[in-house]
Amino acid sequence: MIIEKFIIIDFIKKEANSFKFKQGANIICSENNTAGKSCLLKSLYYTLGLETNKFPNGWDYKNMIFKIYYDHNGHKGFITRLNDVFWIDNSDKSLLIKEYSTWLLRLLDIKMKLPLKAKEELSDVYAAAPLSLFYIDQDTSWSNGLYKNTANLCMYKMNSVPKNIFEYFLGISSDEIIDLEDAKTNLQSHKQILINQSGTLGELEDSFIGEEKKTTVFNERELKEEIRKYLKLASQMSEDIKKYKLYIYKKQISLDAIKLDLIEIKEVLRNLTTNYNKISSKCSQCNSELTVSQSIQRMKLDNNRVSLGKYKIDLERNVAQLEKEIENGLAKKLNIEHDYKKLLSIAEVKQGELTLSQYIKEKAKEDVKNIYCDIKNNLYIQEKDISKKISEINKQINQLNKAIESKKNEISKDFDKSLLDKRIIFSKANLDYNFLNFNAIKDSGAIKNQVFLCLYMVYTELLFKYSRIKIPFVLDSIIKDELDSDILYKSYSIVNDTILKSKEQTFVALLVDKLSFIDSYENYNKIEIKEKRLLLKDKYADLEGEIPNMK
């Protein structure tokens, strides 16, 4: 990101000013202190999102609207701030610090997270966190530990700031590894669940499927026994049917014979009657002998008729009896036949049931087995899958670790070398510090300042060299109190070499008389604040229009 222009408008005092910046070094100078250099630079970074509570007295920033014109990778836009409200580009939508931070970080492609003090988890960061590495403030940055006081980062774990921020910018952050570790932990617990499920399934295999077998056998036996009974009963019935058939057959033969007799008897009776009538119709004018013989004849015929009549009645009775017996026999036979058929059909159904039930049981067993195997396989595959993923993650973690380690070593070497160089220049300063050790600086007084300066320069060098994220850098003056001109000279030389000569956009505030310590300063963008007047009334009207809807 490059800041091209900065506008400040005090809408109460109706004063404003606009400042143009360039890529590379921008020197903010003034003849005196309290001209407003700090105000300008603090306001600039305030607008960017670096919260500060150390505005100089008299700077009524709350009555001011600040607007940055930025260019980030070709995209030009604005950041407007009024107190705690931000506006981005041309949008009317106002953002609070959190939303603004989200936007800024997205713009700069920063995905950093820092561990919160209170909780275990990593948290998204506010704009202040990354910005804190790029602003060396004259008031807050020279005491305690490096980078500790400039921004309000107390919500994060102490040993994570600024260490983790540096690791992120230098590309040696373990954030990615942490994410992978998280993912790995999730996968491992998921795998454990699958292992438990497999275990449970294994237990079920023995107890569940084993029992089923027994049940099938038992029912089969019962059913077969039932079928046997039915068939035995049917066989008995079949015998009965045969008996009845024979019975009926015999009766029918008898009946036939009797009927034949009956036909003959009826015929004889008809003849007897005919003969009887013949006798009766004979002329009765004949003599008594004939009459007597007629009488005898008639009576004989009658006698025969009586005998045969009785016999006929007997026969007819026998016929009726036989017919009834045959009918009963037939009825009984039909009954048994009906029951027999019914029984056979039941037995048949039962047979079918046996086969069908067997089939169903087998099928069910098979299905259960299949389902069981499917589930087991599924679990196994999932387990394997997860194991593979875990293994991959481990691999990635290892690779990352290696890369990070390697890069860390490299940067560390650079750090050491750079520090050594500084040690040569500032021989009295104790510069025995390890890379990324941000413990409090122990030295005191002027030596302390030298230490701070060296370390800041070394770290800033590393940022310029290794960070892919480019943020404008501010050095709001070297310490004010240094009187030793040699040290001053050395200090400004370092600053020049490290900061001003770099291609990055930088802002350095210094007094005009210190310019001499900067060689080739005329090559840099110089913004001089004259007459202690940072904001001007006559610029208000023009600049008012830069803020849309200001009224």
Place this chain on the structure above:
Amino acid sequence: MNLNGGVNAIRGFNYQKAVISLIAILNYQKNNFELFIENQEDAEVLINNTHTFIQIKGKKLGLADLIREKKGQKSILFKNLSKESLQESRYKIVTFESFLAKDKKELNSSGASLIFDEIYEYSVAQKENITDKLKEQGFSEAILRNKLSKSYIYFSPFSNNLNRAIPFLKGKMNDLKINVDNGKGDIALNELFKLIDQKSEILVDSEYDYNPKKKLTVEELDVIFETVDSFEVKDRVWRAIKDKFTIYKQQKIEIEGSKIIILHRSLKESVIQEIGSFNIDQDEKKLIESLYRKVQHLGNEIVLYAIIIDIVAERIQEELK
């Protein structure tokens, strides 16, 4: 074999025939018994020269009915008492026992008559009544009074109900040791009725000359009862020998026996020729068997046995006569 309501085998039953039959059965063994059917009266009976005119009325009557004129017809008593014969006759009305009670009560029992076991004569008052009525109808009083003194009523122990009459008649026959079992009674009565019918139909030559053909002779009655007896003889002969045959053969022989008169007459003649004469006074089974052996070549075993039994029975009957 069991009787199947012998009464059902009776043909042509009516009250008149039943009464005449009764008269015949009760009296045919008496000396000089003659019975004329529908000559002048329904029946005329002659026993020991005593003549009776019998009017038979199959109705429930009262005295009034007997003396009532109907549709130009003379009254019953008028007609009955008008009859004349060559000798002095008696006059009887035969009717149902269910005669009008008050009239019946007034009658006087005359005890047994020649013909019937108990007859009734009219009371004095009744006679007066009858006389008056018949006089009105044109009857001469003097003759009437004379005839009325010989006029009686007999109440038959049966009405025109066949189911009562026949058993009664059979009972009477049985009393005379006439065999009436196994339908024999029916056969006898049927024949008796037949003869009565026949004799009824014969025309009356003259009132006083009795056409012998209208007479139911003792001979004729003897024949009936003897014939019936002969059937009994045959039955007895059969009973004596039948257990020598199987039940099946027994039945067959009985049947064939009943068919002889229709189917086996010529064979019977042949058998008669073949067996000739034989001694009937011997064990029947042995007799039958020996006779069979003589004729077994002539035909069917069953038929031959039936014929032999028939012949043996006839021979015995002849001997018993």
